[in-house]
Every structure is written in C-alpha cells, then in structure tokens.
Amino acid sequence: MRYWLLALAAGAIVLSHPSVGRSEGLVVPPPSLDDALAPPGSAARTTVLSGGCFWGVQAVYQHVRGVTKALSGYAGGSAWTANYEAVSLGQTSHAESVQITYDPSRITYGQLLRVFFSVVHDPTTRNRQGPDYGTQYRSAIFFGSGAEERVARAYIAQLNDARTFKRPIVTEVTKLPGFYEAEAYHQDYATRHPNDPYIMTNDAPKVAALKSLFPDVYVGQ
Numbered sequence: 567m568r569y570w571l572l573a574l575a576a577g578a579i580v581l582s583h584p585s586v587g588r589s590e591g592l593v594v595p596p597p598s599l600d601d602a603l604a605p606p607g608s609a610a611r612t613t614v615l616s617g618g619c620f621w622g623v624q625a626v627y628q629h630v631r632g633v634t635k636a637l638s639g640y641a642g643g644s645a646w647t648a649n650y651e652a653v654s655l656g657q658t659s660h661a662e663s664v665q666i667t668y669d670p671s672r673i674t675y676g677q678l679l680r681v682f683f684s685v686v687h688d689p690t691t692r693n694r695q696g697p698d699y700g701t702q703y704r705s706a707i708f709f710g711s712g713a714e715e716r717v718a719r720a721y722i723a724q725l726n727d728a729r730t731f732k733r734p735i736v737t738e739v740t741k742l743p744g745f746y747e748a749e750a751y752h753q754d755y756a757t758r759h760p761n762d763p764y765i766m767t768n769d770a771p772k773v774a775a776l777k778s779l780f781p782d783v784y785v786g787q
Contacts, residue, residue, distance in 0.1 A: 756770070
C-alpha cells in the first residue's frame with residue numbers, strides 16, 4: 567500500500583509520512599569482489615533486487631548502461647499470493663522487486679549492486695523506504711547463483727566495515743525462490759506518469775542522482 571492521503575478539498579496529494587530515503591544518492595565505493603566483464607556476445611543474465619516501491623527501482627535500472635530490461639514484480643513468496651492486492655497487506659513474504667536483464671559484457675553484477683546501494687534506496691532502513699513501510703518494501707538481494715551470493719555478501723561486509731553508511735546495512739541476501747511479474751499497470755509506471763506527485767517526490771530524484779553521480783553508467787531514453 568502507498569501511504570498517502572488524498573486531500574480532496576485542497577485538490578492535492580499529501581504524503582502521510584515524511585520521506586526517510588536518500589533521494590539525493592550517495593556514491594559508495596565499487597565492490598572489491600566482482601566478476602570481470604564477459605566477452606562480447608555473451609548470453610544475457612538476470613538478477614532480482616528489492617529496494618522499496620518497484621516503480622522507482624525499475625525507473626533507475628531502465629537508465630543503466632547494459633541493462634536491456636527491467637521488470638516490476640514480486641519475489642520471496644508463493645505464486646498464489648503474487649498479486650498487488652495480497653502483497654500490499656504485508657503478510658505474503660513477497661517483496662516488491664525488479665527483475666533486471668543485463669548484458670554482462672557491458673556491466674557487471676557488482677556494478678549493478680553499486681547502483682543499488684548508491685541511488686536506488688537506503689539499505690539501512692528495515693522494511694521501509696520513503697513514505698512506504700511494511701515487509702513488502704524491504705531491502706533484499708535475491709541471488710540466483712553461488713557467485714552472486716558471494717559478491718553480494720562480500721560487498722555488504724565491505725561497506726559495513728568501511729562504515730560507508732551511518733547505520734548498518736539491513737539488506738537481506740537470499741536465494742531467489744521465484745519471480746512473478748506484476749500487473750501491467752505497474753510496468754514503466756514512472757515513465758508513463760512522470761507528473762504523479764509520488765514519482766516526482768520519491769523516484770525522479772533517484773534517476774537524477776544516477777545521472778549526476780554516475781554519468782558513465784547513465785543512459786537516457
């Protein structure tokens with residue numbers, strides 16, 4: 567559930583909770599452990615990340631070099647409860663997630679995680695991002711291989727040891743049990759609704775931060 571109130575009398579939307587996200591971004595160091603770029607022509611790879619509302623996560627990765635597709639969906643629960651109405655109750659074990667398909671000859675898994683920790687969300691807030699809270703908005707990395715798990719866990723340890731953030735990272739690292747595509751009206755939401763007050767307040771600044779902090783990674787549309 568998006569926690570905002572419709573102020574009908576004023577004809578405006580008012581967020582019911584102050585944002586706790588870092589929409590301005592924070593440049594974190596690259597991972598010490600990462601794969602090298604794959605040879606040109608290598609098969610595409612996919613990974614699944616969760617960092618709050620999937621609208622913003624999808625919007626950021628749609629502007630990342632080497633990403634060929636970003637799809638909003640649900641991960642962490644069963645197929646039976648993989649729908650927005652059920653997930654919004656916060657009792658399905660699902661997290662709003664984004665499946666990222668990328669060209670490993672253009673960007674590495676570790677570089678995707680660097681964007682994740684730098685501009686996508688605040689990895690130190692448990693079950694909350696911006697005005698949204700609940701387990702469905704938790705920070706999570708759903709790995710699909712042992713190599714991904716090693717890079718993710720090593721990177722979190724690296725950032726925690728360096729005290730990159732003021733608080734410890736609470737991002738879950740767990741094996742992907744399955745990914746379920748979200749409803750059509752959630753796909754490309756930020757692109758289709760750039761003037762939505764939620765997008766303007768919470769998600770557009772993340773894309774702007776990507777462009778400002780990582781110009782070598784940012785691509786326009």
